[in-house]
Amino acid sequence: MEASLLKAIPSVCSKSKEDRGSFDDVVLQELGKALTSKLTALSDAIAAETSASVERATDLQAGESDTNAKKEAQQQAHDVLTAAMKEQSDREAALTAAKQAVENFQPQVDTMTKMVEKARAAAAKFESGPLASFITYKTRVAVEPPAEAAPAGA
Secondary structure, three states: OOHHHHHHHHHHHHOOHHHOOHHHHHHHHHHHHHHHHHHHHHHHHHHHHHHHHHHHHHHHHHHHHHHHHHHHHHHHHHHHHHHHHHHHHHHHHHHHHHHHHHHHHHHHHHHHHHHHHHHHHHHHHHHHHHHHHHHHHHHHOOOOOOOOOOOOOO
């Protein structure tokens, strides 16, 4: 609506119907047209926003379902991580226990190694000494079969 008509509206509305002239009627008609036009524009905007609102609601539902799926996947990943961390902790504890067992067992290994070395030395000494002599004498002296025993009483 034109600015001059907007300025005239208050004075036109304050007049009674009988006191209004043709200009006043034109101002009221233009006001009616402007209100109808504004009402139509607002109705069109409401209709457009209603369909857009439905689209936004659909998008919102899709987004919420996607968010829920991702939260569930995140929770599952967190559960897997927690289980893996517990397993790692258990394995680290087992490794520590195994290392401690090796450390505790090492003196016994050292003792047994010394005993084996002594036994090898004793075996080598035996093989080079008494066993070698025995084998030498065994091959030199042939064992004769015992003579037939004479009958008893003859």
